[in-house]
Amino acid sequence: MSSTAEPIIVKQVAKSYTSGQPVLKNISLTLHPGEILGLIGPSGAGKTTLIKAILGMEAIDRGEIKIFGTTMPNRKIMARIGYMAQSDALYEELTARENLQFFGQLMAVPKNQLEQAIQHASAVVNLDHVLDRRVSAYSGGMKRRLSVAIALIQSPDLLILDEPTVGIDPELREQIWQELEAQKKAAKSIIITTHVMADAEQCDYLMLIRNGLAITQGTPAALKRQFDVTTIDDVFLKAGRLQDANNRVG
């Protein structure tokens, strides 16, 4: 049954955009229930493309992607996913509350639970006191936080967050992480992309993507041990140098 299947299985996925170079070369990953998986890598590495491929928003050239056992794209499965894109998809002329109401209804949150869901999601990102302000008057960071709240609104089984902590101050970042931990405890599964190394440290499992390839993966602790370094930044630097050296040899 799909409800018991792994939240995400990606097998040997490759993709090129029409014009050019392959963006994803041969990516495989599995997200287990109750796990927080972090995708890290330099700008242009292919993280967002992978996220969009997982969601069925970008066609792949090769490989297989399943969410809860179902090949994407699939509308029914989308209802179980809270997705936060890299660029905010908000209605600027509406208030934050109206945005949350709109997306809550779109995600079929039961009417009698919607107000409570809005309260909870907006409190997580500290916007509960400015819900009736128009989004056009929000700062960039506030818009990011509202996007996080929208992804949380239907209490999804799977959260897919593309750079959720960009422009968010450390205190609030901690608050968002507390919510992610709470979601995880409730057996929800989460995949995030991030450039913030503090985020990477808090993930259960990391995949480092560079030039469309997963150059290394493992738990943060195992990766630091493997590369004999103390930070994920250094893991990344060492793994990158290794990839370059291998390419020169090859």
Ligand SMILES: Nc1ncnc2c1ncn2[C@@H]1O[C@H](COP(=O)(O)OP(=O)(O)OP(=O)(O)O)[C@@H](O)[C@H]1O
């Ligand atoms: N729609 C598109 N058409 C053509 N090329 C694209 C398209 N979207 C992304 N690319 C290219 O694919 C590559 C990977 O982009 P992607 O957005 O997946 O990287 P990323 O790892 O998410 O980067 P960032 O951390 O900056 O968000 C880049 O070279 C980018 O220019």
